[in-house]
Amino acid sequence: MSIEPWAFYAWACWIIPVIGALSTPLLNRISERVRDLGAVIFSLLAMLMTLGLLPLLFSDVEWPLRSQVSWVLLPGAPILSEIRAGMLLDPLSIIMANVVSVVSFLIMVYSAGYMRGDPGLTRYWFFMNFFIANMLLLVLADNLVLMLIGWEGVGLCSYALIGYWYRDSKEGWLHYWVGEPPEAYPPSHCGMKAFIVTRFGDLFMIAGVLMLAATVKTISFPELLHADATAPMEMRWLLPVSLVMILGGAVGKSAQLPLMEWLPDAMAGPSSVSALIHAATMVKAGVYLVARLFPIALNWSASMPAATSFFYAVMWIGALTAFIAASQAVASTELKKVLAYSTVSQIGYMMMALGAAGLSAEILTGYVASIFHLMNHAVFKAALFLAAGSIIHAAGSRFLRDMGGLRKYMPVTFYSTLLATFALIGLPPFGGFWSKDLVLSATLSSGQYAVFILGLVTAILTAFYSIRMIGLAFCGGEESRKAHEAPRIMWIPYLILAALSLIIGLVAPLLESGLETALSRILPVHAHPAHGASSMELLVPLASVIAIAVGAVPAYALYVRRIRNPEEIIEKHGYMKALRMLLIRRYYINAFYYRAIAYPSIRLSHAIHKAFELRIIEGINKAISIGARRFSDIVRRVHTGLLNHYVIGLILGALILIILILAGGA
């Protein structure tokens, strides 16, 4: 059997890290060094495999390429009778897989330094490699069920790695707890929270997938493209409903409203985990899913206007999340939590762009914007998180208030962070500038002005919280500390990533048009984006640069130059204090979930146990047994001990039996 090289690469790139994960405990038997080295090498191999897919982008193959094997058989079943394991290669999956594997490899290298000496490293490497495998499986899966398996797999790894320091010890308070009282949580709590919240979204996704399977009888992405025609007329309306339900999974995984509350608390995990799972890759899975369903929803909306509801939902969820999360980042007191809110907010941008693209005549702009932003964000946010790991280690605390003045102690970290922050803000010519520009123009060209304004306000907030973060961490602080630069094995990865965010920016126009040509081939429209009026083209970058200035200048004055103490300003105004409280308490959404759902569920369970199970059900049991005893007391009187009474009873019983049998036989 001959196998195409691309098929080999596609299968190998996720099977290799599975082998890597499974071999970790075995390599540990040899020595710890071998184990660490082995884990990194497996992720390197995975990266090489995905890089092997890149040349396909420049060839003129007929997309999509598929390689399938039969897997789960349910002979005779009307739906899902055969679930195949299949790899689906198209420009989207190839680009995504490469983003994942390259960033993963760099983070694995960083981990070798960052996690050195930790007693649970076997577990760490196992779940890291297992994560990479599941993430690539999710990306390359060619049907919804297989994707769901990768999807849940990454969720499991996320759970295990957030709660990595499962001891929850109080000594770790400054390092790996999250939040401040009353919303401070230990790692194992955060892992559980992440699991349950994302699982809630996933269950909607499962329901949606099954509804699709039942109505259109297929779960594979290429076949879904034109599957709307196969659905019976009176069930057509279920298709958009299923799409929106599947969106539930994306909302959970990508930490969008209303399921965003798990991600800020996921920062309890090691910084490398936050970089890999909670910034660069897994949380993008939702965006990827929407991008994957995008052509399908677009096709369906041609015959079914209701299918556009999918795009509206995506766009508004994204826009609101972008704004709300960015505002929370402004007040956050923890370094990694600033980055977490920022991640949520930036993913909101990506969602917003995808939604707007579906509602616009210029589909490609928004679609490319989203994927381009995803790439950029993966690079600069990974750099920021990795650097944050060094910073927290150097400062000995996760709180911004314990940092300050680190600039002179860790110059490489400082400049890396600075570069990546510029990309995050969207300063020209960094990568973030170009993709954010595209995102904003996509909303504008789809005529969604309210969304555009929200995006712009978010840009202001982004500039503000980013500069605030830099200022609080690196500037001021006259007191001398013992902080020192991170070891080379740690700073090289984030320096590379930070430099990459600049390089991407420098070649952005090229990359952009490359993405356009590549992605246009999987969208139902092949028209080149008609570049609109030039006034529009200039308006968006201008607006976004102004937005940066509006946000950055006050932050620079307050937190870098420190011309006035921001605390004093806040203390002076009552409304500022109230606002800060509102932002720190996350608009009380988190508190609402605990008070309205989590705690009441547990209370309810106890109430049911006490009031219903023990009182009513057991009460009935007791009543019956007491009744039975009373009855037996009565019956006992029949037991007269006289033989003839018994004989009469026997005959009567036999008669009844005979009558019954005769009646039955008749």
Place this chain on the structure above:
Amino acid sequence: MIDSGHLLLQSVVAPLIASPIVMVLGRRLGRRVGWIALIPLAYSLSCLLAAGYLVHVFSSPLQATYPWAQLLGDIILFFDGLSGAVALTIAAVGILACIYSITYMDLRDGWGGYFSLYLLFNTGMLGTVLSVNLAIFFLFLELMLVSSWLLIAVWGEEDRWRAALKYFLYTEVGALAILAGIGLTYSNTGTLNILELPSRAAGLSQAILSLIASLMILGLLVKMAIFPLHSWLPDAYVQSPAPVTAIFSAGTGIGGYAALRVIYTAFPQIMGQRDFMLALLILALVTMIYGGYLALAQNRLKRLLAYSSISQMGYMLLGIASASAIGVAGAMLIYVAHSLSKAALFMISGMLSRAIGTDNLDELGGLAGRMRATSIALMIGFLSLMGYPPLLGFWGELFIFAGSIYTALHSSIDMPRLALTIIAIIFSLITAGYGLWAVRRSLFGEESEAVRRAGAEPRLMLCPIIASAILLVILGVYPTMLTSFLEALAALFPS
């Protein structure tokens, strides 16, 4: 007809024959008699595996007929994709729990009695599953009931007598309902052979059919511990010795298996009765949620697992109520997955009770650092219950939900069914809730005082635990091993 060389008969009879021998040898060998008891169980398993191989090769079910009473028909043992999977699960769990018993059961004497009853219990279960003659089915059901009742009553925990009596009375009432159904079936169709019933029962009036089905299903719902008939289960499970509880969870699911046979093999007309199936679906939904919520309220791992079993039986019933081939496959997979994961989990709870002195979650904590293998098995067991890939429970849940949704959208949109199924899917979050919370309370956090004093995991108890966890993974990665034999069953369904 394939010559099966009496494989099925041997698998059922082997433990039965060995039972008195073990009883006698128990005096002399003490604890070691458990190894003797293992021989017939292993023999049963190999017979069943061989039978499975034959079914695979000839792709047709095995059937073995032995003449018995003129009036009640022949003894017929039947091995197809459904009964085969269930019987194999029972045999596998039977072996694992038997090995576990050897170290777990701390008896001064009575080893012979324990293991001989244990073997009878296994015979009862296997016989119930493989028989297609309703009278024989009933006899094996009673054997299973009596032997398990004695196991609880004699070797159980402190409150064993009350729990055992409650269990006995409940299931006996259920058994009487089943008996009434069987009697009515016989008097109306003249046969007790399930495989003949579809043709014989075709002419039955709707009223009689409903009565028969309701009686039988009612009885089986008691056996499955479906709300509100569940209250025997928590006590019986908690009071049983851990290995008995482990095998018990496979036994409880037999009610579900029998319900599948009653609805889909014996009286397929019932499938078409929408209201009846919908009523079952509602019961399933209530049981899922009720069991889940009560599991959330428990502190003791064993009791938590008991309520979780109620909830899982709700899942199985959901598959039974799905009226579709996918749902039936799902119910079967849930059975296997639940039996294996509960076997692992109950054995873990028993091991914790012994090694640490308690399985109260409030007194545990930080086990992950001390008992690594146990922790991984505990995690796998709960993840499978949650329906998490790549474990077997995932496929079970996926297929029961798929089956129900398929039926809801089959010819026209059945709104109540669709809505109830979606509610069931969303509420399966409760499983993740109680599962992860139990995991967190036992494995994570600082080591508690009790855990710090704990000894090592006894290896002989650990092995069966790990074996069940590994089975969950292997079957989950390649469930086709179980699902590909269901073709004959699927033919029953209108496409």
